Amino acid sequence: MTKITTIASCGNSPKQEFLRDINIAFAQGHSKILIESATDDIVWEIVGDKPLKA
Template identity: 30%
Template sequence: MVQVQVTPDCGNAPRKQVLRDFSVAVVEHDTEALLSAVADDVEWDIVGQRVVRGKSDVAAALETAVGRRARQVVALRLDSIITHGSEGAVSSRIVFSGGSELRCCDVYRFGGHSKSAKIKRITSYWIEE
């Protein structure tokens, strides 16, 4: 199991929990949790790598995201989760066994302003350290 470290917040922004759970689902390769959070026509742009469209392609991309085959994730450090209206962003660090890190900034757009709106678009900026 991946160790998750989150910066405490006021707890008054429900979308922060959605983005936290989504980030955990990515590093734990939890396809069910990931797919329950996204819209059917989701678009995930992993900048410099590929653009993935639709739930089925997102599920397939999850298998190779975050170095699934090459390295084991040991920790996820969520430094900042910001939400406003139908948008949000997560700044995080993924720590692999051996100590290497992937620094991440993921920008999200939800399909609407309601609390039940699904993630419609993700733009991920990932840098190896």
């Protein structure tokens, strides 16, 4: 089980909510959400690994 902890906000931060949702989708392996949320030129840089490109 993965636990994701976020800082409580006033609910007025769409970017923060988007990043939270993307991280949850990634942790749970929901690739469809990740693909739908990214542009064709995305580069995902993971520390200690090679960059992932679309």
